[in-house]
Amino acid sequence: MLPERASRVPAGPLRNRAVTVIRVGTRASALALAQTQQVAARLGSAAQAEVELVPITTHGDTSSDSLSSLGGTGVFASALRDALLAGECDVIVHSLKDLPTVAHPGLRIGAVPKRADARDALCARDGLTIDTLPSGARVGTGSPRRMAQLRAARPDLTIVDIRGNIDTRLARVGGTDAGIDDDRRLDAVLLAAAGLGRLGRSDAITQLLELGDWPTAPGQGALALEVVDIRPSRELEQGLQAVDHAASAAAVDAERLVLAGLEAGCAAPVAASAVLDSELLFLTATVYAPDGTARITASHAATPDSRGAKHLAEAARDVASRVVAELLGNGAADLAPLRSMKD
Numbered sequence: 426m427l428p429e430r431a432s433r434v435p436a437g438p439l440r441n442r443a444v445t446v447i448r449v450g451t452r453a454s455a456l457a458l459a460q461t462q463q464v465a466a467r468l469g470s471a472a473q474a475e476v477e478l479v480p481i482t483t484h485g486d487t488s489s490d491s492l493s494s495l496g497g498t499g500v501f502a503s504a505l506r507d508a509l510l511a512g513e514c515d516v517i518v519h520s521l522k523d524l525p526t527v528a529h530p531g532l533r534i535g536a537v538p539k540r541a542d543a544r545d546a547l548c549a550r551d552g553l554t555i556d557t558l559p560s561g562a563r564v565g566t567g568s569p570r571r572m573a574q575l576r577a578a579r580p581d582l583t584i585v586d587i588r589g590n591i592d593t594r595l596a597r598v599g600g601t602d603a604g605i606d607d608d609r610r611l612d613a614v615l616l617a618a619a620g621l622g623r624l625g626r627s628d629a630i631t632q633l634l635e636l637g638d639w640p641t642a643p644g645q646g647a648l649a650l651e652v653v654d655i656r657p658s659r660e661l662e663q664g665l666q667a668v669d670h671a672a673s674a675a676a677v678d679a680e681r682l683v684l685a686g687l688e689a690g691c692a693a694p695v696a697a698s699a700v701l702d703s704e705l706l707f708l709t710a711t712v713y714a715p716d717g718t719a720r721i722t723a724s725h726a727a728t729p730d731s732r733g734a735k736h737l738a739e740a741a742r743d744v745a746s747r748v749v750a751e752l753l754g755n756g757a758a759d760l761a762p763l764r765s766m767k768d
């Protein structure tokens with residue numbers, strides 16, 4: 426698929442000189458453009474290069490068919506990867522939680538920037554929260570994990586399976602007097618706090634759900650910069666190093682290894698949350714029964730020998746393999762269709 430004509434984003438003082446241009450591939454949704462612009466600006470200034478955004482419209486963006494009929498959330502990633510492999514851009518920016526856990530031959534993750542808020546956010550009418558939504562209230566989400574969590578917390582709510590971009594979802598929230606068609610009207614939607622923040626829509630949040638009670642998708646709130654697996658230009662290498670955040674990379678690595686170890690797809694009802702604090706890489710993961718009536722959680726910690734990338738990667742593998750073994754040992758594979766929408 427050919428990218429639309431790219432827009433040039435000048436990288437500051439060098440704009441009038443002949444400089445290296447780094448072409449940054451991105452999905453063309455408002456969220457993807459916002460987050461890519463933010464990271465591309467930092468990449469450009471660290472690389473002392475000009476950055477050019479290459480928006481790529483994927484079939485997943487234009488089709489209103491269900492994601493599973495299109496082949497899962499991996500449809501977004503694969504169109505971007507095709508453009509990268511075809512040399513139409515030098516680096517692509519993904520939302521990490523939408524990126525399949527299997528490595529793509531010839532490509533590698535070049536950087537994981539500092540992660541934004543990993544929490545889910547309830548955006549409800551009239552300041553309502555999970556506890557105060559009235560019985561039968563209609564809550565929109567398309568995520569099997571969020572559905573299971575909602576059913577567990579409030580079996581009396583009506584869950585509405587929705588798709589679409591963040592603004593479209595928010596526009597459906599309102600009271601009966603809000604002028605929204607009854608069949609579309611929702612009392613609340615559940616969204617990632619990070620996406621709302623990047624779009625400047627945090628004002629719509631009525632409750633931030635703490636990760637301890639309400640863990641989120643592996644990689645939520647984090648981005649990944651993917652490049653071809655050969656030595657990048659000096660400028661690109663410099664830019665990648667500058668935007669990479671080792672603690673975030675280790676945490677999302679551990680979370681994604683849980684998904685991979687369970688052989689689960691990114692739409693499976695699985696939550697994982699890892700943090701690297703001063704000494705410890707702590708990982709907790711939960712597999713839900715889709716109807717919310719049961720869950721299995723496992724938590725482990727590892728102590729990396731140092732903060733070097735190699736030791737952090739080892740700690741991530743170690744902690745994830747213990748969490749996966751415990752989840753499977755406790756019957757996680759019987760609780761939920763883990764392979765659902767595996768990419």
Ligand SMILES: NCc1[nH]cc(CCC(=O)O)c1CC(=O)O
Nearest residue numbers: 520523616617619620645646647
């Ligand atoms: N699958 C959709 C998706 N992919 C990344 C984000 C938002 C932010 C993020 O987690 O980086 C969202 C929207 C949402 O879940 O509300």
